[in-house]
Amino acid sequence: MKRSYELLLILYPRAHRAEFSGEMRQVFEAAAAEHREQGRAAYAGFLLSELIGLMAGAARAWVTPQRAAQAAAARYRHLPQEVADAQQRVDDNIIGMVHPIANHQFEKARTFSNLEREARANLRMVQERYGMES
Amino acid sequence: MRHVAPQDSLEIRPLSEPVLLILTSLAGHPRHGYALIKDIEMLSSGRVRMSTGTLFGALKRLLEDGWIERFEQDDTARQKQAYRLTGTGRRQLEAELERMKQLTRAGFARLRAAEAL
Numbered sequence: 001m002k003r004s005y006e007l008l009l010i011l012y013p014r015a016h017r018a019e020f021s022g023e024m025r026q027v028f029e030a031a032a033a034e035h036r037e038q039g040r041a042a043y044a045g046f047l048l049s050e051l052i053g054l055m056a057g058a059a060r061a062w063v064t065p066q067r068a069a070q071a072a073a074a075r076y077r078h079l080p081q082e083v084a085d086a087q088q089r090v091d092d093n094i095i096g097m098v099h100p101i102a103n104h105q106f107e108k109a110r111t112f113s114n115l116e117r118e119a120r121a122n123l124r125m126v127q128e129r130y131g132m133e134s
Numbered sequence: 135m136r137h138v139a140p141q142d143s144l145e146i147r148p149l150s151e152p153v154l155l156i157l158t159s160l161a162g163h164p165r166h167g168y169a170l171i172k173d174i175e176m177l178s179s180g181r182v183r184m185s186t187g188t189l190f191g192a193l194k195r196l197l198e199d200g201w202i203e204r205f206e207q208d209d210t211a212r213q214k215q216a217y218r219l220t221g222t223g224r225r226q227l228e229a230e231l232e233r234m235k236q237l238t239r240a241g242f243a244r245l246r247a248a249e250a251l
Binding site (some may be wrong): 020023026031046050055058060061120 | 166167168171183184185186187188189190191193238248
């Protein structure tokens with residue numbers, strides 16, 4: 001379950017993950033242990049609530065327009081334009097993945113996932129060209 | 135619905151329930167993530183069990199707005215970071231509680247008036 005939670009954290013913007021993923025994992029583990037002791041129904045309810053909370057939280061983290069724009073501006077400020085564009089394509093495909101996953105449209109989510117993988121490979125290539133580490 | 139802010143106020147806007155509960159929980163003393171979840175559950179008489187997604191989304195916004203800050207505790211690791219209210223956060227909470235108090239008073243007055251008819 002811990003592994004599944006960690007995988008779901010990938011839905012969040014990188015900056016959010018860097019800042020909070022350790023704390024989120026730690027709080028999730030503590031709460032999961034508590035609910036596990038309360039029986040199957042309580043544990044299942046807890047997991048469902050966590051899943052919905054993570055989906056909604058990730059979507060909010062990406063789509064809150066002003067904050068997202070500010071975060072993106074800060075993230076890309078020091079990057080060469082070509083790298084910033086490549087990074088933007090990766091981020092756009094991650095955003096595209098959130099809604100289909102939340103609506104169980106897994107085929108569509110897989111399409112975005114493939115596009116994201118390609119965009120990430122392209123980003124690595126561009127970064128190497130600029131002598132940057134990925 | 136449009137909210138009209140009083141002219142001489144700081145930036146007052148009605149707070150969402152998660153934000154109100156987090157600020158109320160931190161009004162007493164600093165708390166880390168899990169302690170916040172447990173305290174909020176108690177404050178709401180078991181009605182609200184905040185998920186980690188909701189909690190950390192709200193904490194991030196509150197940190198960005200400067201309403202709360204990280205609080206270094208000698209005995210806690212990075213993964214068990216504590217948070218506390220800033221002066222701005224305290225003023226926002228006081229303003230929101232005052233707004234709710236006025237609304238509650240007005241609501242009860244209307245109910246009493248309706249019952250008297």
